[in-house]
Amino acid sequence: MSAPGTGGASGLDRVSGFARGLFDSRWPGPVLLLAALLGPFVNATPYALNLMTTTAISVMLAVGLNIVVGYCGLLDLGYAAFFAVGAYTSGVLATRFDWPLLATVPVVLVATVIAGIVIGGPTLRLRSDYLAIVTLGFGEIIRITANNLDVTGGPSGIHGIPGLFGGEDKVVFYYATVVIVALAVIGAARLGRSRIGRAWRFVREDEDAAAAMGVSPYRVKLAAYIAGAVWGGLAGVLFGAHLSAVSPGSFRFLDSALILMAVVLGGMGSNPGVVLGAIVLAVLPEALRDLVDWQYFVFGVLLILVMLVRPQGLWPARSRETPQDAARAVRPEVRA
Amino acid sequence: MxxxxxxxxxxxxxxxxxxxxxxxxxxxxxxxxxxxxxxxxxxxxxxxxxxxxxxxxxxxxxxxxxxxxxxxxxxxxxVARTFQNLRLFGELSVLDNVRAGTHLWSRQRAIDALLHTPRFRRTENEVTDEAHRWLDFVGLRGDRAGPARALPYGEQRRVEIARALARRxxxxxxxxxxxxxxxxxxxxxxxxxxxxxxxxxxxxxxxxxxxxxxxxxxxxxxxxxxxxxxxxxxxxxxxxxxxxxxxxxxxxxxxxxxxxxxxxxx
The missing domain is CATH 3.40.50.300 (P-loop containing nucleotide triphosphate hydrolases)
Structure with a gap:
């Protein structure tokens, strides 16, 4: 499909054939999970643990945004808003009202669903580029509001957020994060391969044709928005617990753009792709740390190169049917 | 009607x-x-x-x-319809296109999908069987697992009708x-x-x-x-x-x- 060059590159063909086999097999997910679980045994320095935890959280964000942008085709430039709603809701309840962090999760769910409806409700009748601008505005509104309210601690934010279970070890927190993120990844993948996931793609491909089949574009988009908001909000809880502090500086437009970049880089609409995209975006700058001043320059050049070579993303979405589904034989009468 | x-x-x-x-x-x-x-x-x-x-x-x-x-x-x-200028979901598989017709009557909730309940498997099989049934009915010969845009024009017309029929x-x-x-x-x-x-x-x-x-x-x-x-x-x-x-x-x-x-x- 997007194998670059055709001139006698048998080696390249072999590589792309291998890649295709890899993409279609079932084991990348379990292997990645195993790698994540073994990580602390390889390197458990605070630096490594911090990087691994941050990476896991950004995977969850990318997977959540992929529901909105990839599955449903709604360009959202303010996704960090939902991340902020989750982080602040749990942070405020945990520090000002001394709730255990886990107890704040139901409230976070309600708050993010409401945020999804409030932001999505009036904007989803807009088409692509207008929606992008409005979501960008909402993202800024949430950040500026947090910056100016007393309850959110203003510009300095909230401090002293307890861990998930009240001050657990960093390794324990990391494992909890991995489990939660893994469930989030599996959940998004399962939604994508279901009735609602198909409806998202119908709306993305052709809104009118979807409506003619009885799919309500408005309700389906709102559902995508709410799902994205919930994923982002829960990632926000993890984020607050990880840093034990939340401040408006973590929810800038740049942060929304980085999550979107993970989705585009990995492959819009491809669940494994965006996981890979988020990992690359989180780890690559660290890997380039030795380049000091050149770090972000090389990072940028590498991103451009990747998008030139693989415009569909590192691991593009493919419409695929299982062999069982493709050949389900029910045919009462086959017409020639 | x-x-x-x-x-x-x-x-x-x-x-x-x-x-x-x-x-x-x-x-x-x-x-x-x-x-x-x-x-x-x-x-x-x-x-x-x-x-x-x-x-x-x-x-x-x-x-x-x-x-x-x-x-x-x-x-x-x-009511179901087809369009004068084919309006298939080009990037999606032929089966998925026809599954669109089942959206209104398939009783599957998001929670079934998240937990993979027995209802999820049952409804998914039902929807796939239905798609095959209508593709058989319209006499589609092409690849059902591939993207709809890969089919020849005449075949795409059949898929669009199958999709409308799957609406029942x-x-x-x-x-x-x-x-x-x-x-x-x-x-x-x-x-x-x-x-x-x-x-x-x-x-x-x-x-x-x-x-x-x-x-x-x-x-x-x-x-x-x-x-x-x-x-x-x-x-x-x-x-x-x-x-x-x-x-x-x-x-x-x-x-x-x-x-x-x-x-x-x-």
Whole structure:
């Protein structure tokens, strides 16, 4: 499909054939999970643990945004808003009202669903580029509001957020994060391969044709928005617990753009792709740390190169049917 | 299902696309809507299916006024349609395209998908079986797991009809189902339309191919400049002086009707 060059590159063909086999097999997910679980045994320095935890959280964000942008085709430039709603809701309840962090999760769910409806409700009748601008505005509104309210601690934010279970070890927190993120990844993948996931793609491909089949574009988009908001909000809880502090500086437009970049880089609409995209975006700058001043320059050049070579993303979405589904034989009468 | 269109009017700004159109499709009947290009046929279909909001007039489905409802609400009442310019979900698999038709009646909730409940597996199998069943029904030969855009044109037409049938409609609106098909494909389409009617579905058909129209329709409604100029059985319509006048003076595809009219006189 997007194998670059055709001139006698048998080696390249072999590589792309291998890649295709890899993409279609079932084991990348379990292997990645195993790698994540073994990580602390390889390197458990605070630096490594911090990087691994941050990476896991950004995977969850990318997977959540992929529901909105990839599955449903709604360009959202303010996704960090939902991340902020989750982080602040749990942070405020945990520090000002001394709730255990886990107890704040139901409230976070309600708050993010409401945020999804409030932001999505009036904007989803807009088409692509207008929606992008409005979501960008909402993202800024949430950040500026947090910056100016007393309850959110203003510009300095909230401090002293307890861990998930009240001050657990960093390794324990990391494992909890991995489990939660893994469930989030599996959940998004399962939604994508279901009735609602198909409806998202119908709306993305052709809104009118979807409506003619009885799919309500408005309700389906709102559902995508709410799902994205919930994923982002829960990632926000993890984020607050990880840093034990939340401040408006973590929810800038740049942060929304980085999550979107993970989705585009990995492959819009491809669940494994965006996981890979988020990992690359989180780890690559660290890997380039030795380049000091050149770090972000090389990072940028590498991103451009990747998008030139693989415009569909590192691991593009493919419409695929299982062999069982493709050949389900029910045919009462086959017409020639 | 019974469709009744009464005194339908539709204007875009100052342009009157439909000017007082009335016609009906009875229970399990095939009614063709014909007329020169720009006569307002597709606009009428778009009004019936909720894509255009009529300026005036009523659209009754089994006696219920549905004018002004949105497309998904009309679809929910049991109406399915195809589009003049194929509107398949090109990047999605052929099976997924047909699965779209099952959206309204498949009882699967998001929680079933998240937890992979027995209901999830049951509904997924049901939906896949249904898709295969209708692809068999329309006689699709191409790859069902591949993207819809990879199929040849004629096959894509079949997929679109399969998708509409998977809706399990009571009324089906077909907008030029034979356009762009070759001779043998047209014959198969004629046969397919007949078999759809045998399922008990009412059919409204826009078509330029007069051979097909005359062969399958119980009644033919002729439009010209947004008005209905004739309505009756094919035999009667083909002899109608107003119809002949509307079609002569035009050429292209209409040489065909001149032939048919000539046959009628001879």
């Amino acid at each position: 019974n469709l009744e269109v009464a005194d339908l009017r539709l204007s875009f700004g100052g342009l009157l696309a439909i000017d007082g159109l009335s016609f009906g499709v009875g229970e399990n009947e095939i009614v063709s809507v014909i007329g020169p290009n720009g006569a307002g046929k597709t606009s009428a279909f778009n009004c019936v299916t909720g894509f255009y909001r009529p300026t005036a007039g009523r659209i009754l489905l089994d006696g219920q006024d549905v004018s002004g409802r949105r497309p998904e609400q009309i679809a929910a009442m049991g 409609p009571s009324l089906l609106l077909l907008d030029e189902p034979a356009a762009g098909l070759n001779h043998s494909e047209k014959a198969e389409m004629t046969d397919l339309i007949r078999r759809i009617r045998e399922l008990g579905i009412s059919i409204a058909l826009i078509e330029h191919d007069m051979g097909l129209v005359m062969e399958v329709s119980e009644r033919v409604v002729v439009l010209n400049f947004g008005r209905e100029i004739a309505d009756g059985p094919p035999e009667q319509v083909r002899r109608d002086p107003q119809v002949i006048e509307a079609y002569l003076g035009r050429d292209a595809e209409d040489s065909e009707i001149a032939e048919i009219i000539g046959d009628g006189h001879g």
